[in-house]
Amino acid sequence: TGPGPVCAVVTAVALAGTRVAGRVHRRRLWLSWLQDLPRSVTATALAFALVTGAGLLAGADGDDTARMQEVVLCFAVVSEALRPAVFASGRWGRRRLRRCDRAVVVGAGRIGGELVRTMLEHPEFGLLPVGVAASGPDPVPSGLPVERIDGDLTGAIARLGAGTVILAPADDRDGAIVDAAITAHRLGCVTLVLPHLFELCPDGPGVDRLRSYPLVWLGGAPTRRPSWWVKRAVETALAAAALVVLAPVIAVCALAVAAESGFPVFFRQVRVGMDGGTFVLYKLRSVRQAAVDDSQTRWSVVGDHRVGPVGRFLRRSSLDELPQLWNVVRGDMSLVGPRPERPVFVHEFSAVHDLYWARHRVPTGLTGLAQVHGLRGDTSIADRARYDNYYIANWSLWLDVKIVILTVGELLCRRQR
Structure with missing residues (x-):
């Protein structure tokens, strides 16, 4: 027999809580099972520890605690067996069906142009560039098959139906980049930032990858939470x-x-x-x-x-x-x-x-x-x-x-x- 109702609730809460807190299930650009595996294993280990501790604190029968542990382990095995196929189908859908989010790049120059070209050449990251705007003295690179945005960024985002804004600042105090970030937040867009010294930027919480470019996720507008x-x-x-x-x-x-x-x-x-x-x-x-x-x-x-x-x-x-x-x-x-x-x-x-x-x-x-x-x-x-x-x-x-x-x-x- 399976665990009782209370044990089932405890197990479900432990699994859901640890995976949400560990951001195992989140929106991401880079769909890689191996990249996500350490995060998923950590969440499973925490869930296993939680159900074990809950069983000991509640004085539960040893069999009930063992069943909760079995459920956690079985969930982990099934989940990790399916995730590579899920990620592969996600990449296929982005490449073949163009299930990509429309993106605007704010920041011209060489890096801005390279970001646009990378998105065009690698749709498996889920971004389709539709516009690029200069933020500093560097002009918008020529030859890009996207709209050049001059002036009203708010109107351009709405007109192009962009759901993501990528910020590539030209210097440490690029005022136009800050204005663009605030505008994107106000419109409810996903906002990603290419950090300075990005070649030295390690992976970590809140950091995603567009090929070799690290992009930092900025939190959304608080009024939309x-x-x-x-x-x-x-x-x-x-x-x-x-x-x-x-x-x-x-x-x-x-x-x-x-x-x-x-x-x-x-x-x-x-x-x-x-x-x-x-x-x-x-x-x-x-x-x-x-x-x-x-x-x-x-x-x-x-x-x-x-x-x-x-x-x-x-x-x-x-x-x-x-x-x-x-x-x-x-x-x-x-x-x-x-x-x-x-x-x-x-x-x-x-x-x-x-x-x-x-x-x-x-x-x-x-x-x-x-x-x-x-x-x-x-x-x-x-x-x-x-x-x-x-x-x-x-x-x-x-x-x-x-x-x-x-x-x-x-x-x-x-x-x-």
Whole structure:
């Protein structure tokens, strides 16, 4: 008889979990059974160890543990026996049936041309080049049977139906390559990068091969991952609950504002959100109203005589930010993300600081990575942009949790000063 239902579930979870974590089943260019064999063997060994450990910890019968081990080993044998044939059929389909993903190469010169020719000569890697764009001073090589892209990369990707973008930077700070990577992410394209000193680049996690060229897989846009929808659902629920729980606190603060400087107690201001869209942000008013409203163009209120004792307390404690929970519930903002800025300053900073505009790839947030590193108020805009773009490139649910914990710690420390 086979293992019981519980043992079957444990075995299935162990096999699936180790193979997913080990990236045994993943999208790849190079379909090679021998290249993948060490990864598959490692996953099998881990699954074998997991079912053995689970059996020992649960005090399972020795026969049940042995059956789970047998299932793992049988699965490994059958799987490895079939994988060479599966890979061979995949290569055949790419070569004969042209089941290839349409690709655009960004980066001209000799290397860009060689990448295009390699894809054309070796369709078994699953890429069909349809366009090439220059990224630096080197022109697009002549004689390539693909479209030369000048100017609008976004429009070209859509028009050519490209699902993959390969980046071949001309130098270490090729701004056009970075812009192209962000554009590809926004469009949901698979993004591959030919690294500098690629001749010395070893194989490793996230590295694939196009013949002799190593290509590094860049992670997709965070907003396209299933975990992003988990983030949105959790943040909406938390913000709604916080609004209910903190309603008395907001009411007391509003009464204090009214007593100090009259009505209105709420402050409304236009801010820039995801993809450059604008929304109305809500705060408790901490500055007395002036005859001329300069809130959209005034950078800082440090030293402003219009900020009274109540306003200073609200700003120091960040209690003036609590109404933004409503923006989170509405979907204008997230709990965690780059802080939103006013349109006039977004325009100004985007013209001066590299990739400031790129921080708007995700919704803005109530707190962010830059803020927990001390970048609040009149601090470096360049540093803020770098932290915000780092957050987007490395986003995970755990990173959000860390930022929330650091924010709470910072607020508590600030109140004790």
